[in-house]
Amino acid sequence: MRFVVQRVTHASVTVDGNVIGKIGQGFMVLIGVSDEDTKETADKMVKKLLGLRIFEDENGKTNLDIHTVGGSLLLISQFTLYADCKHGNRPSFIKAGKPDMANEMYEYIIAECREQVETVETGEFGADMKVELLNDGPFTILLDSDQLA
Structure with missing residues (x-):
């Protein structure tokens, strides 16, 4: 399983000209699933994602996680x-x-994140999506789940 995590000031995803997901400060996450991935893999990835301390504290150090800053998630299958x-x-x-298995894993990741983060927006699995974001930093x-302990 692979996540590309971008710290953003805002992000949105559009399908057929309609914005279907939009967030302010938080993470825009592209999610790739392989046939070897399991719910246990997803659990490890979600734990790592939500624990990332890449928001700046009062001293300008990347020391805060998404919970601490009240950030949102935009999760997009990729x-x-x-x-x-x-x-x-x-x-x-x-x-x-x-596709069937990947969508099941994507939906599982969404559900797990929604249990822990107040605002979780999504793309549409399999759709032609247009993603806009302002990468903060960048x-x-x-x-990559193959590189997690």
């Missing part, structure tokens, strides 16, 4: 995080999770 570009110029996506982190 199968292209499993693009394999080793051979040729056209990416292969065979490592991405099958601050972008890649979380």
Whole structure:
């Protein structure tokens, strides 16, 4: 499982010209799922995401987590995080999770986050989405379940 986490001052996602998710300060998270991922994997990733201390404290140090700053989440499914570009110029996506399973994992992650964060907005699984954000910092982190303890 892979999360691309961007600290944002605001972010939104649009489908068919309609804004379906919008947040202020918080994290815009692109979520990629592989066929090997489980709910246990998702639990570890959500714990790491919500524990990230990348908001500035009163001294300008990145020391605060999303709970402390009252931040929001915008969670967007992104199968292209499993693009394999080793051979040729056209990416292969065979490592991405099958749609039914990936959607189930995406919905599970949303539910887990909603239990812990007041405002959780989402994209639409499988839709052609337009994402706008103002990356604060810029601050972008890649979380990969293969690299978590």
